[in-house]
Amino acid sequence: MTEYVHRYEQLANKPVRFLLFIKKTPVPKTKELPDNIKCNFNKEIRIRDTLELLVEIKITETGKRQVRNENMLRLLKGAILNTKHVYVTNLNHGVHISFVTSEQLWVSDGHSLTLTNSKGNILHHLFDVSEYYGVHTVNSEGELIYVDKDWNINKISADNATKSTLIKRTELWEPWCICHSGSTGDLLVMMRYDTRNPTIPLSDVKVIRYSSTVQQIQTIQYHRTGEPLYSEPIYITENGNGDIVVSDTWNGVVVTDHEGKYRFTYTGPPEGLSFGIFMPSGICVDAFLNILICGRLDQTIQLINRDGLLLSILPTKQDGMVEPLGLGYDEKNHVVWMGSGMNNKLCVYRYIERQDYLA
Template identity: 45%
Template sequence: MDTASSKYRIHKCFKCPGDTEYHCVSCPCDLCPQCKENHVKDLQTIDHDVVSHRDKINYIPTQEICVRHPSHVYIKYCEPCGLPVCFHCRKHKTHKQLDVRTVYKTKQQQHRGTIHTIRSEALFYRPVLLPRMKTDFKTCHTEFSLYQSEMLTKAQTLKNLINKLRKDFMKNVFCDFDFKHRCLKQMIEMSRHIVSLQEYELRYVQPEFTFSALQFLSSIKTALPQIHLTLHTSQLSMTESLNKEDVMESLSAIQITERGNRRVGNQCLLKLTSGAEFHQSLTVTGVDRCYHISCVTSDRVWVSDRDNLMLTDTTGVPLHRVEDSCSDLYGLHTVNSESELIYIDRKRNINKLSKDMKTTTTFIERTDSTWEPRCVYWSLSTGDLLVGMDNYDTWTGKVTRYNQSGQLTQTIQNHITGRGLYREPNYITENNNGDVVVSDSFSAVVVTERGGRHRFSYTGPPSGSVLRPRGICTDALSHILVCDDRTKTVQMIDMDGQFLSHLLIRPSGIFSPQSLSYDVNTHRLSVGSEHNNTVVIYRYITRQDALTDLNPATADVMGVTE
């Protein structure tokens, strides 16, 4: 065969002349390591499926050496033990075994989401976190040096105190032992004396003896040994006490003021674009309007209208329908951190639908007929469920908070003056600072602190148009977004209630925006229509320019995750 005349196709990166090592299945296109790195952290393509070329051709490494038998390679996977095994791993012979290639593919698919998060998020934070960690390390070294001599002095003082107490204790223990010994000795002497008295009594009370009482006492005095009783007391005591407060004071010179995982503020990573950019539009089958949207993943969302609650993918194909959801409610569903659906049913109970959509359980049962739940939101930061409720008899509303066990922990209802805060809460969400944000159809966007204190109520922009709020959400930069039914706009205000801009004005394909949902992973905004079953997805947040170009070392780290 003439190899010189054979034709070969050389894969090149579609963005630069570099050699390709990766392939984007979503685009599709070939990418070099540096362009792949930019591709997975770009918010426009952050959810794309990027694989190495060896994964594309289903390459699976088979020459991994067995750690127990270095001359052999793994060929099977022991399912009960969760370990790869070779032919000579005898103790696994009776266990259920699977082909190592099959298990490799399964595990790779299971952890694809984690790998994607590392590529697109964790490594993106690296340039911000590392300098801060180095700075904190230097600060800690300086602070510890200041405390070192003081700690050594206090440690020696504490050691001397403990040694003194230990010696004092041992001394008193032996003193206590001597006390018990003397008491035992005296008890024996008293027993012997009593026996002697009994012997003399028997002897001198016999009829043949006619001693007088005086003679009897006189004879006892001279004949019996005398016993002298002494009072003994234990001398067990400590000459110096060791208090817990003294020990804590000696050991707590260094205070840890902050705990938890190190985080990067979104203000350091993200920024607003010049305007909202169209990303995608989808038509949701199974609903005729889009009253509310709850994101599950970047490619799955729950959408509801007046009577239906549907799970759909990003192509609009229906995946599941909830049969018992409540009618005529707006923000009636939310998704928790386990991707489970939380929704209000026809009996006004709050139910939980499992991730596999096979099990429905009652999370909170309605017990008060005067109050009806109207909207729900699961807090990703606290794991609490926020519920907006109203009372038709009094025409008032309130917000209740439940923990993960379904127990009521808080009620927010009135202003500090006693005036009611809500009338008809239709949508509810939470901001990054813990503020509870409510869209009240007959008043305003009402914002309270996590503790319940009223912060502000937003009633419209400075132009003077009165707000008629509908769907609401917050974003990664703590902005509050709200649909206005009066002006057919999506308005953006800051976390303190100041109007910033009209993000969308009568958006194409929707015209009258009704519902909002912000995806914290892709930083995309889904907007649902009031009059049709269209959901349009926009991008208005991007990453900071200073962080878009990472050094080559990051690319090497990203290659390890393959």
Template identity: 45%
Template sequence: MSHDYLSIQKHEQKFEQIANAPVRFLSFIEKNRLPLIRDTLYLTQHCWPSLNEKIKMKDLIKLLSELQITDTDKRQVKTVSLLKMISTLVLHKSVTVKGINRVNHISFVTSDRVWVSEDNDLILVNTEGDTLHHLTDVNCKWGGHTVNSSCELLYIEKDGNVKKLSNDNKRISTLIKRRTMWRPSCIYSSPINGDLLIASMYIDGPPGWGTWKAKVEKYHQSGKYKKTIMHIRKGQKLLDQPMYITENHNGDIIMSDWIQGVVVTEQSGRHRFSYKGHPPGPLLKPCGVCSDALLNILVCDDISQTVHMIDNNGSFLSFLFTEQLGIVIPMSLCYDDKTHLLWVGCQNNDRVLVYRYIVRQYSLTSPWNYMSSTIQ
């Protein structure tokens, strides 16, 4: 069953990638012997060939090449309504990553492969722990890499430039060149609009005596600068030492800051809330951060050595992990939106643990509902 499930996932991912590129999608259909399409509907002459002519596949491809497939809000709500949290976490898999001593950060590629980093080492592994690719000229002490919608790796190299590795792992190019004293610390590619979110910081003043300054910059996926987010309001800084950055499904920007805790802003940059821990416990010292399909925010805490779960308005929900579950010092998190599995990296070993705490729920109120939910 597991083998068949993974096989279905691979076909689904391949289909979705093709479906988001109309030309490739229609070419794919043509290769599978799609019957010749004849015009049977009333269409304007400005858009379609004459009604007396057959519509050729190449003409159809040309006419539909501008189509883009997007998820509507209604579809998102429907998907979320089918999900629920379970009371006990279930260990799905344990992956040992050879060549590292801890897992600083995880970037999801597909359901069977992820990028894992430790300081200057960035490794692509599959669910069996096999090393598929290895980079060393990187600065991944924290959240220094991400994967875009084209499955291309974006990472911060040692000199502060942002590099892009092609999805076949053969070509490296410079996407954003560092030109100031600001040094990028973490990066994230938005699956919503493709924008890049890059948090940077520097010490203003002599070493040991200066103060930290930090900001978040938005870039187009092509590397063109768009916007800077730096202050809550005039005179009040938003960040001190941002270490990890991600985005919630509602568009909120989520940052893990060693001093400020979890800092959340709207897409526009307006500050929504900051979460600094769950009283009466000590202040949060956050590391890796992610969000799940239910809009919950998960953050690793270096003090309590567990994972805090809060809702999308900053209210504490629960501690997600305990030492009994095999998580000793959680460092990094990555949530898979397709399988609803949570990947967790530890600070004290070379393992990535994969857990399930969200499952699909189905309504059995009628045969039709049962059939619909089964098909979905």
């Protein structure tokens, strides 16, 4: 049955090939039916009748079948250092991480942007990237989207051969961090007024949602009370439930729903569980819709659920990770990668394991 299901998923839109597979696959021997069970089969099944039934089959677009993560995955009681250290050549820091595949990831250090494999070998290099933090993301086609030194948002093709400009910097607004939405294909951009203009308040910050055709379709800026939501945002990501998650240096981790309505702010662990001053930096989300937060000063990874409840704290100092800064979640292997603000060292932690659901 497992083999039939596997083939069906591969050939779901090719019913004839799937039927041929069933026809050619040997049927396992079965026990003789008890005498009290009567089965009547028509020995003369005509091909024409079969074909008439087959042409009535309608294939509709229903999206990919997905098994609920709570059935296939489970959280471990603690985190395991999966890969002790990966060193990326010519990288000074691990400021931000964006995955292309589980074997390829973009890592920035505030000066350049490097495409590396899981072993730390350089595959491609860019030098016109912005010096800020969460300034790059990867779309569903494997294309890199990043903010350059002139505050324009560019796109690099999946083969790294073609560069195009998606959004040009306006006279006053600068993109500070960006995120691609895997569910809608939209681009979330955290915009801020030109900080070199001393007459403009620092609190003038907003999230702009751009469609896949680069049309502005949403702006998120204020709390329901009219107060600014953000102060100094450095990273932005989107959760699987549509929530927009922003790491704000001074405000904490600010979460709004997909409509931009304020949900909650996470300002660190409760008293007695803290490892020091909480200053959020890198963020990412996992398959359970949990939010992972890099504590830059207290040197931790903090795991909260979709509603802001603290689930666990992972100290990283014991693993030689000084000033943890960038985070990236590998959706295939369910591990989290963390970069340092002090060197080119990357650590890989596992805190989720697969369950053999069929077993």
